[in-house]
Amino acid sequence: xxxxxxxxxxxxxxxxxxxxxxxxxxxxxxxxxxxxxxxxxxxxxxxxxxxxxxxxxxxxxxxxxxxxxxxxxxxxxxxxxxxxxxxxxxxxxxxxxxxxxxxxxxxxxxxxxxxxxxxxxxxxxxxxxxxxxxxxxxxxxxxxxxxxxxxxxxxxxxxxxxxxxxxxxxxxxxxxxxxxxxxxxxxxxxxxxxxxxxxxxxxxxxxxxxxxxxxxxxxxxxxxxxxxxxxxxxxxxxxxxxxxxxxxxxxxxxxxxxxxxxxxxxxxxxxxxxxxxxxxxxxxxxxxxxxxxx
Amino acid sequence: xxxxxxxxxxxxxxxxxxxxxxxxxxxxxxxxxxxxxxxxxxxxxxxxxxxxxxxxxxxxxxxxxxxxxxxxxxxxxxxxxxxxxxxxxxxxxxxxxxxxxxxxxxxxxxxxxxxxxxxxxxxxxxxxxxxxxxxxxxxxxxxxxxxxxxxxxxxxxxxxxxxxxxxxxxxxxxxxxxxxxxxxxxxxxxxxxxxxxxxxxxxxxxxxxxxxxxxxxxxxxxxxxxxxxxxxxxxxxxxxxxxxxxxxxxxxxxxxxxxxxxxxxxxxxxxxxxxxxxxxxxxxxxxxxxxxxxxxxxxxxxxxxxxxxxxxxxxxxxxxxxxxxxxxxxxxxxxxxxxxxxxxxxxxxxxxxxxxxxxxxxxxxxxxxxxxxxxxxxxxxxxxxxxxxxxxxxxxxxxxxxxxxxxxxxxxxxxxxxxxxxxxxxxxxxxxxxxxxxxxxxxxxxxxxxxxxxxxxxxxxxxxxxxxxxx
Numbered sequence: 213x214x215x216x217x218x219x220x221x222x223x224x225x226x227x228x229x230x231x232x233x234x235x236x237x238x239x240x241x242x243x244x245x246x247x248x249x250x251x252x253x254x255x256x257x258x259x260x261x262x263x264x265x266x267x268x269x270x271x272x273x274x275x276x277x278x279x280x281x282x283x284x285x286x287x288x289x290x291x292x293x294x295x296x297x298x299x300x301x302x303x304x305x306x307x308x309x310x311x312x313x314x315x316x317x318x319x320x321x322x323x324x325x326x327x328x329x330x331x332x333x334x335x336x337x338x339x340x341x342x343x344x345x346x347x348x349x350x351x352x353x354x355x356x357x358x359x360x361x362x363x364x365x366x367x368x369x370x371x372x373x374x375x376x377x378x379x380x381x382x383x384x385x386x387x388x389x390x391x392x393x394x395x396x397x398x399x400x401x402x403x404x405x406x407x408x409x410x411x412x413x414x415x416x417x418x419x420x421x422x423x424x425x426x427x428x429x430x431x432x433x434x435x436x437x438x439x440x441x442x443x444x445x446x447x448x449x450x451x452x453x454x455x456x457x458x459x460x461x462x463x464x465x466x467x468x469x470x471x472x473x474x475x476x477x478x479x480x481x482x483x484x485x486x487x488x489x490x491x492x493x494x495x496x497x498x499x500x501x502x503x504x505x506x
Numbered sequence: 507x508x509x510x511x512x513x514x515x516x517x518x519x520x521x522x523x524x525x526x527x528x529x530x531x532x533x534x535x536x537x538x539x540x541x542x543x544x545x546x547x548x549x550x551x552x553x554x555x556x557x558x559x560x561x562x563x564x565x566x567x568x569x570x571x572x573x574x575x576x577x578x579x580x581x582x583x584x585x586x587x588x589x590x591x592x593x594x595x596x597x598x599x600x601x602x603x604x605x606x607x608x609x610x611x612x613x614x615x616x617x618x619x620x621x622x623x624x625x626x627x628x629x630x631x632x633x634x635x636x637x638x639x640x641x642x643x644x645x646x647x648x649x650x651x652x653x654x655x656x657x658x659x660x661x662x663x664x665x666x667x668x669x670x671x672x673x674x675x676x677x678x679x680x681x682x683x684x685x686x687x688x689x690x691x692x693x694x695x696x697x698x699x700x701x702x703x704x705x706x707x708x709x710x711x712x713x714x715x716x717x718x719x720x721x722x723x724x725x726x727x728x729x730x731x732x733x734x735x736x737x738x739x740x741x742x743x744x745x746x747x748x749x750x751x752x753x754x755x756x757x758x759x760x761x762x763x764x765x766x767x768x769x770x771x772x773x774x775x776x777x778x779x780x781x782x783x784x785x786x787x788x789x790x791x792x793x794x795x796x797x798x799x800x801x802x803x804x805x806x807x808x809x810x811x812x813x814x815x816x817x818x819x820x821x822x823x824x825x826x827x828x829x830x831x832x833x834x835x836x837x838x839x840x841x842x843x844x845x846x847x848x849x850x851x852x853x854x855x856x857x858x859x860x861x862x863x864x865x866x867x868x869x870x871x872x873x874x875x876x877x878x879x880x881x882x883x884x885x886x887x888x889x890x891x892x893x894x895x896x897x898x899x900x901x902x903x904x905x906x907x908x909x910x911x912x913x914x915x916x917x918x919x920x921x922x923x924x925x926x927x928x929x930x931x932x933x934x935x936x937x938x939x940x941x942x943x944x945x946x947x948x949x950x951x952x953x954x955x956x957x958x959x960x961x962x963x964x965x966x967x968x969x970x971x972x973x974x975x976x977x
Contacts (some may be wrong), residue, residue: 229929259621259622260638260641260642260969261617261620261642261644262643262644262971263969301541312928319636329955344795345792345795345800346790346792346795346796347732347790347791347792347796347800347804347809348737348800348803348804348807348809352791352792358720361791362787362791363791364791364792364794364795365790366792366794366795367791367793367795367942367943368943369943369945371793452738452739452795453739453935455739455740455794455795455936455939456935456936456939456940456942456943456945457794457936457937457939457940457945457946458936468614469932470612471617472614472617472618472930473613473614473617473928473932474929475617475638475928475929476623486885
């Protein structure tokens with residue numbers, strides 16, 4: 213009773229704030245939260261254009277029996293782990309290389325790496341697609357000119373996936389550089405001065421001052437990158453259409469295929485739910501490990 | 507908090523809430539209006555009804571402009587907008603909204619629209635892409651707007667292709683017909699003119715798979731030119747892949763369209779033949795990544811000597827030569843697809859289907875609009891493509907275009923109105939890619955496709971509203 217009264221008092225005290233967020237909260241509930249629950253509901257149905265039949269866990273059972281889905285999950289895991297690791301490593305490397313240079317130089321570097329983020333993924337993917345086109349692309353032209361004929365790097369199941377990973381990494385790198393530079397600039401200058409007086413090398417400054425102090429940024433970026441990369445779709449759709457022979461199919465692409473090509477909204481919803489579970493698991497693991505380190 | 511700040515906060519809050527609610531209000535109003543329309547069954551004669559009707563038409567990007575694609579500023583869908591304006595003049599209560607939808611986005615856009623009940627009233631597209639929607643009971647028959655004169659003016663084979671259970675589901679307007687083309691100038695350059703099958707400039711010649719391969723071998727020596735380009739990067743243009751798989755007599759389906767049979771000995775032979783072209787260096791590299799548009803572009807850029815080629819490419823070539831974006835000389839010899847038996851090409855009807863909106867007045871108005879623009883005087887616009895009406899086809903001046911139109915008699919029915927055809931085509935390409943990258947043998951790839959495809963067909967037959975007589 214006392215607790216309830218205390219809660220009511222607290223609520224009334226903050227009511228202006230709650231009322232201010234109410235419109236946005238309503239929109240959030242309608243357009244973000246409701247679709248999640250609707251997706252969960254649909255995943256238990258066989259949904260056609262005009263029919264909907266309850267099938268329980270059948271969509272999930274079929275997914276786990278489906279070798280293409282397993283392949284898509286493994287591809288996604290590779291995407292997430294490699295792109296996130298590369299982005300963190302290179303983001304830190306570039307930021308630590310330029311953080312103590314002039315502001316003009318820093319802005320230039322920041323702008324260069326952020327450029328891919330500003331152009332759309334569509335334009336980015338189409339440019340890459342043109343470069344790696346086996347018959348008319350820049351890469352094949354260069355290879356032909358040095359005597360290497362008839363090479364299709366996108367036709368190789370392993371290489372095609374890594375090309376897509378590179379594309380995604382370059383697309384994400386700009387964000388890492390921006391975040392790390394902002395975080396490094398925010399480190400108190402005294403720390404660097406003290407290190408200088410103690411005769412610390414640049415490597416020691418990076419290892420013992422910068423990396424520990426930017427760890428909240430690392431934590432934030434890793435989670436963000438997980439969520440972003442696991443949803444990789446446009447690059448796959450435009451560059452490989454999941455091929456050759458499903459070698460570059462990701463969960464999001466499979467979800468799209470099931471929903472809008474195979475018209476199997478139930479199975480697509482089940483894939484969506486699985487993505488939600490995987491992102492949550494990866495995020496929890498990342499959160500726990502980074503917290504333990506700190 | 508001071509009183510003034512509290513008042514200011516309150517005013518801001520009221521403003522924000524009222525803005526949000528007014529947005530919902532707008533949505534609610536329009537929804538109510540739609541529901542109101544749906545409950546009414548209007549008169550079949552739209553002229554008599556004054557109730558506002560909004561018709562939405564989606565079209566594949568077919569030709570630019572109204573009658574002449576070369577007019578400055580011409581764009582896709584202009585013809586339907588033009589006809590829509592005239593239709594509205596006669597039916598003041600009707601508004602027509604036209605949207606051009608790229609072929610690659612068609613399935614996804616329609617799927618989303620159907621599931622959110624925002625499908626267009628009319629869709630202009632290829633017959634084989636529309637039959638999945640017919641099987642699902644989403645398309646209404648057009649029997650009541652098609653006259654005997656229409657039936658006589660359009661070939662019976664075309665009507666067969668758009669009819670099921672005695673109902674006509676599409677009003678055919680024009681056709682897309684696919685063959686092959688040889689760049690005669692490149693053959694001359696290679697000193698291989700003799701290997702072009704005899705026929706002459708304005709004819710469509712026949713050749714066997716062996717003659718086809720010999721011709722490709724003869725142009726292999728040309729620097730910077732690939733003899734031919736095969737593709738299986740995506741589903742678009744699958745008609746050609748299917749015809750190539752049928753070159754030794756295999757058939758995609760059995761006679762009644764209930765079983766996929768392409769994995770027989772002749773299908774395997776065809777696939778191995780394609781692989782032999784790759785092994786001999788007669789194909790552009792990367793078939794597993796190339797798509798149909800890449801292949802067209804290679805030919806128009808004079809990078810391939812032989813290519814798949816349809817009437818749309820023929821128009822693109824002529825327009826390019828006229829606009830000097832394609833360099834002369836560019837003489838072509840049209841050919842059927844290589845076949846050990848009868849000559850093969852594809853011809854599918856492009857026409858209009860009407861989606862069941864659930865509103866009788868709207869559906870009837872959509873049907874009337876389809877009838878309106880598929881008849882005189884608007885039907886002449888189909889000359890921008892390849893007209894299906896005999897009365898219009900006889901006005902064609904280009905002798906090769908006349909031959910292309912006539913060759914439709916050799917067209918192969920590849921989809922056979924099978925339920926789930928759109929899913930079938932999506933499952934073919936990964937198998938072709940697996941074969942072309944050496945991950946599967948021809949037999950394994952086709953067996954795997956047949957297994958998946960037959961499961962899709964079985965499911966399609968079981969769920970077909972059309973086949974189960976529910977509609």
